[in-house]
Each structure stands twice: as C-alpha cells, then as structure tokens.
Amino acid sequence: MMADVIVDSESTDSKELLAQGIRAFYLQDYEAAVVALSRASELMVAEHSNDQHEELAEVYTYYGKSLLGLSRQQNEALGDAVPRNVEESDEDEGKASSAEDEDEEASKEGEAAKQEEKEEESSNERNGTGDEASTSKGDSTDDGKGDDEPTDLQVAWEVLELARKIYQRQGESSSKNLADTLVVLGEVSLESEIYDSAINDMKQGLEIQKQLFGDDSRVVAETYYKLGVAYSTNTQFDEAIESFQNSLQYLRNRISSLQKVKPNTDAQKEEVEEIEGLIPDIEEKVADMKNCKDEAIKKISEAVREVTRSAAPAGQASATSRPASDISHLVKRKRKAEDDPEDQTAAKQPSMS
Known part of the structure; x- marks a missing residue:
C-alpha cells in the first residue's frame, strides 16, 4: 500500500502545493491531491488576478484528473461497502436482540425494522428527501450551498474546460496537453452519462494524438x-x-x-x-x-414483426386468408368491349388519320 501524501492545506506556497498535488495524483491518493490542487489553484488565481492565466493550465488539468479519480474511487467504495455494512449490522442487531429479549424472533424483527428506519433516514438525508434534510437543505441554500453545490464531476468539467481554453490559446506548442485534456473531459462526460459530449471530446483529442x-x-x-x-x-x-x-x-x-x-x-x-x-x-x-x-x-426484428402483425388492417387478413389455388382476386374483370365482337373489332382497327 502506498503512503498517503501529507498536504498542508494552510500553505501559501502555490508551487509547493502543485508539486504535492501531482505527486498525490500519481500515487492515487486522490483526496490529498484534490486538497492540494484546489488550494494551489485558489492561490494562483489570486496571484495573477485571472482565472485563465497560462500558468494555471497545469494545475487545472491535474485538479480535474484528481476529481475524476476521486469520484470513481468513491463510487467503487460505495458499491462495495453498502451491502457488506448492511449484512454486518443485521448480524449485530440479531445478536443484541437475542441477548436482551426472550422472544428472539420478535426482537430480531423489531431491530430489523429499526435498522431499516435508520437506513431510510440516512438515505433521505443524503438525497435531501427527509423532513430534516429538507429543512437543512433549505437553510443551506440560503447560504449558497446545499442543492446548488456542484459535484466533483461538475467541478472537474469546469476546471478542465478552463485548461482546454488556455491550451487552445497557446497553440501548437500545447497540442499534446490539449489532446490529453480533451480526452479527460470526455471521461468526465462519460462518468456523467453525457455520452454524445464524451464521444465528441474524445474524438477531438484522438485526432490530435494521431498527428503527434x-x-x-x-x-x-x-x-x-x-x-x-x-x-x-x-x-x-x-x-x-x-x-x-x-x-x-x-x-x-x-x-x-x-x-x-x-x-x-x-x-x-x-x-x-x-x-x-x-x-x-x-x-x-x-x-x-x-x-x-x-x-x-434480433430484438429490433422481433419488434418490427410484432408491430406489423398488430397494425395489419382487417381487409388484409381476409385477402391473405384465401386458398393458395384461388387466384380469382388477381384476375382483372373483362371490359365490356370484349363481350361485343363488333366493338372489339372496331377497337382493334388502327387509326389512319
């Protein structure tokens, strides 16, 4: 296991914070990297009085990459941990209830119900659906936080967009960095399930890389x-x-x-x-x-066949229901002229005019 990177979040040395953030990123200590690079970018913007100064491109790029890494890491940890924690808590509750109550099954059910309520409360608080969570969200919204606070992926996209603009202004000398930033922007969009944007950014980055x-x-x-x-x-x-x-x-x-x-x-x-x-x-x-x-x-073909069958008009069903040997419906009715020999002869006479 790699050692965690120690970051001084109160430091005022932007270059040192940038170095710490890059090191943490490559060691996959994304949480430390985000802390260091967030602070570094804040200091650099203040130093240059410009959030698109060319020296900020590198810190934005690594900040965006670290936020993407942190988001993926947290999602993976949440996916693995939730079922395991629920199972462990169920076992603990079962043991506690059997020791405290003679009616073991009744106690287990009671404890399980409490556990479900706790989990639901916790879930509601995380999602902002519970009463208390709603109140707290409303309070924090007044302070400009809560629902309006961007996610890690949103911040990642924003800082990577700033990096992209800086690299584009720098021209050919920054083509490699621009391509890298575009590909990462695509990854952020992919994680956010914005597929068209993800594909478009990756394709742009790829075309530059193929030239380089x-x-x-x-x-x-x-x-x-x-x-x-x-x-x-x-x-x-x-x-x-x-x-x-x-x-x-x-x-x-x-x-x-x-x-x-x-x-x-x-x-x-x-x-x-x-x-x-x-x-x-x-x-x-x-x-x-x-x-x-x-x-x-296969599924599309089956769906088309089903739609065709259900949409067939009633007349079509009766037409197709005739015996194969019966072709009367295909024979055109004879014209009246064919019943009159004189008219038929006249009809066959070529015009001389």
Whole structure:
C-alpha cells in the first residue's frame, strides 16, 4: 500500500502545493491531491488576478484528473461497502436482540425494522428527501450551498474546460496537453452519462494524438479503447467494434516495433509481455460488442414483426386468408368491349388519320 501524501492545506506556497498535488495524483491518493490542487489553484488565481492565466493550465488539468479519480474511487467504495455494512449490522442487531429479549424472533424483527428506519433516514438525508434534510437543505441554500453545490464531476468539467481554453490559446506548442485534456473531459462526460459530449471530446483529442504520435503509440491505443467504451455505453456497437479493433492494431504495432529493436532489453521484453496481457481483454470486448449487436438486431426484428402483425388492417387478413389455388382476386374483370365482337373489332382497327 502506498503512503498517503501529507498536504498542508494552510500553505501559501502555490508551487509547493502543485508539486504535492501531482505527486498525490500519481500515487492515487486522490483526496490529498484534490486538497492540494484546489488550494494551489485558489492561490494562483489570486496571484495573477485571472482565472485563465497560462500558468494555471497545469494545475487545472491535474485538479480535474484528481476529481475524476476521486469520484470513481468513491463510487467503487460505495458499491462495495453498502451491502457488506448492511449484512454486518443485521448480524449485530440479531445478536443484541437475542441477548436482551426472550422472544428472539420478535426482537430480531423489531431491530430489523429499526435498522431499516435508520437506513431510510440516512438515505433521505443524503438525497435531501427527509423532513430534516429538507429543512437543512433549505437553510443551506440560503447560504449558497446545499442543492446548488456542484459535484466533483461538475467541478472537474469546469476546471478542465478552463485548461482546454488556455491550451487552445497557446497553440501548437500545447497540442499534446490539449489532446490529453480533451480526452479527460470526455471521461468526465462519460462518468456523467453525457455520452454524445464524451464521444465528441474524445474524438477531438484522438485526432490530435494521431498527428503527434506514430502508428505504434500506446497513448493512441488507450484513447481508442476509451472511445470504444464510450461508444459501447451509447449502444453504438459498430463504432465501438471499430475503436476496439483500432486499439488492438496500435498495440500489435507496438509489439512489432519493440521486437525489431536489437538487442531486446529486459524493459522491452516486459513491455511486450504487458501488452500481450492486454490484448485478450480487448478481443473479448470486440466479441461482446458483436454479440450485443446481433442481440439488438434480433430484438429490433422481433419488434418490427410484432408491430406489423398488430397494425395489419382487417381487409388484409381476409385477402391473405384465401386458398393458395384461388387466384380469382388477381384476375382483372373483362371490359365490356370484349363481350361485343363488333366493338372489339372496331377497337382493334388502327387509326389512319
């Protein structure tokens, strides 16, 4: 386990806070990184009296990345912890009730009901649906907090947007940083379930990366993979398949490039092994997307058939119910002229005029 980074949140040294924040980010101590980088950005804005000064681009980028990492970390922890905590609390309540009451089952039910009420209260407070929570939300709204307070992902998007604007102004010299920021913006939108925006930002970042790096770049391979995930989440299966396959091609090109270098160092061999370990997972993604596509087509076809059957007019049903040998409904009625030989002869005479 990596050691936590100690951050002095009262420090007035913006450069030192930036260094601490970057170190914490790479050590995946996102909470410490957010504290350090939030403070650093606050100090830098005050120093330059401008929230879009070019020196703020780096701190904004790492601040946004750290907020994204923290949001993912908290979601994963919440998903894992909630069921386990509920089970443990149920067991504890069961033990306590059996010791305090002769009627064990009745006590367990009573304690379980209390536990449910507590959990519901806690949930209501978190979601702002309970009476007390509503009051407290109303009070805090007056102070400009509560419902109006942005989430980590919203703040991440805002600071990354500021970084993007700064890098765009800096021009070609900041192309690499701009591409990186666009891809992270896409990831933030993906986490926020804004899929079109996620895909658009990632595609823009990818196009810049393809111009900067070769056809064996792991950076491009990673972005293609992230784009594939965005497409798959948005049920764009063909695009997802293409993106995952492009990611595979870049990784295979990387292996080929590494193997061509002689002599092969241990570091090169390790990288080849690492990439070879990634390839099966991406191939499985491609297979999954193909299965999802086939299943989606099947469901659409079944739905269309069902709609067609239910929408068929009554007359159509009677027309199609005739025996196959009965073709009377297909034969046109004879014209009256065909019943009169003289009229028929006259009709066949060519006009000489």
